[in-house]
Amino acid sequence: MAKKSIDLKRVLKKSFKSQRSIGQAPGTVTYVGARQDGRYAIDVLDYSNDMFHLQSLTDVNEALTFKDNITVSWFNIVGLSNEVEITKLGDHFNLNSLVLEDIVNTSQRPKVDEYDDYAFVTLKMIYLDDDYKSTIEHCGVVLCEHNVLLFQEIDADVFEGLRNRIKNKSGRIRSRGADYLFFTIIDAIVDQYFVVSENIASQIDDLEEEVYNNPKEETAQKIQQLKKEVLQVRKWVSPVKDLISRIIETDHRLISNETKVFFKDALDHSLQIYENIQLYREMTTNLMEIYMTNMSNKMNEVMKVLTIMASIFIPLTFIAGVYGMNFEYMPELQHRNAYFIVLGLMFIIFILMIIYFKRKKWL
Incomplete structure (x- = not known):
């Protein structure tokens, strides 16, 4: 309460300094x-x-x-x-x-x-x-x-x-x-x-x-x-x-x-x-x-790019997550070309999503 009184006095003092004729x-x-x-x-x-x-x-x-x-x-x-x-x-x-x-x-x-x-x-x-x-x-x-x-x-x-x-x-x-x-x-x-x-x-x-x-x-x-x-x-x-x-x-x-x-x-x-x-x-x-x-549109453009990037990496992250699990019996892991097949699949998914976004005019 004391602090408010001090602030009020300061405001009043400043006011009367700029308007000295008040009350005269x-x-x-x-x-x-x-x-x-x-x-x-x-x-x-x-x-x-x-x-x-x-x-x-x-x-x-x-x-x-x-x-x-x-x-x-x-x-x-x-x-x-x-x-x-x-x-x-x-x-x-x-x-x-x-x-x-x-x-x-x-x-x-x-x-x-x-x-x-x-x-x-x-x-x-x-x-x-x-x-x-x-x-x-x-x-x-x-x-x-x-x-x-x-x-x-x-x-x-x-x-x-x-x-x-x-x-x-x-x-x-x-x-x-x-x-x-x-x-x-x-x-x-x-x-x-x-x-x-x-x-x-x-x-x-x-x-x-x-x-x-x-x-x-x-x-x-x-x-x-x-x-x-x-x-x-x-x-x-x-x-x-x-x-x-x-x-x-x-x-x-x-x-x-x-x-x-x-x-x-x-x-x-x-x-x-x-x-x-x-x-x-x-x-x-x-x-x-x-x-x-304009600032809002600029922010929306940034969010749009980030959203597209996140959307592209969601299926890729899913595939990487599945085959990154440490199960002992996963048939695909024993395949000689499994790594290249999965990598190619991820690349194809990436290209298909880019084409899809282009057709939707999101890019």
Whole structure:
């Protein structure tokens, strides 16, 4: 009984470590995640149609100089475990404490919230690591009048192409407002889902070939790992289509109708990705069933060969057993060619059984 109590305490301790905000008042800014290194950095990308400026801030208070500019400012905040700095930045931009709570809660489901002076979106950024495995990072995006705040867990992201577009003044982004930047950030995250989806499809193709041609014990582990990856991606991709639909339907003053047209394209992409992930989920389940069937067939083939071999040797063993008995009076033993006769008989029986099995198509 004591052992069970100790195990229960260990489980509860682990649970509260991963969900530190349980039992706290709503709006408490408490980081929930695994990257508790305390690092924090802010890069500001400020631009207009004729101007571009990139700056790294050493103090949160420096963000105030960009807040009321008529130019568009993209604040890229890296590091969510520094709750004090996140709270300071939230106070500078008058962000609700519930928004800050969702920003630092890495288990938060993707969603969109609307306030009078800003809109807030939280979603998952999914990309491939060096081993081509899906890596999931939490991020939050806040749209203000002339500013967009992007909160990330780590430096790695999927926005390098977007930064280059802004820097090189390619496309329409420099001539549009903060709401279009808000769209391009979400669109870049959604587009990266295609890369993850294609990688999953490639893994499924490889496993299909392995399952059909040379299934091994390790194959089942690979299928199970891929299935977990698909379910994890599906968990965070599924709500994105509803999130974008709500943005399209909103009448928030900060999101123009022109930008909503582009969000419709992002909605099409999110729906396509969701359908692909659903398909891959079914395919991984079918892969496991095919693997089990092939392994069972492989075992049946082995049992079939062993059964045929045993069936062939049953009459031969019987003959050898009869003439191997140590009776004193066995007439056949006195025959001069008895050994060769019995050996020939056993060979004939062997050939006849092989012919019989061939005609039955058991061989």
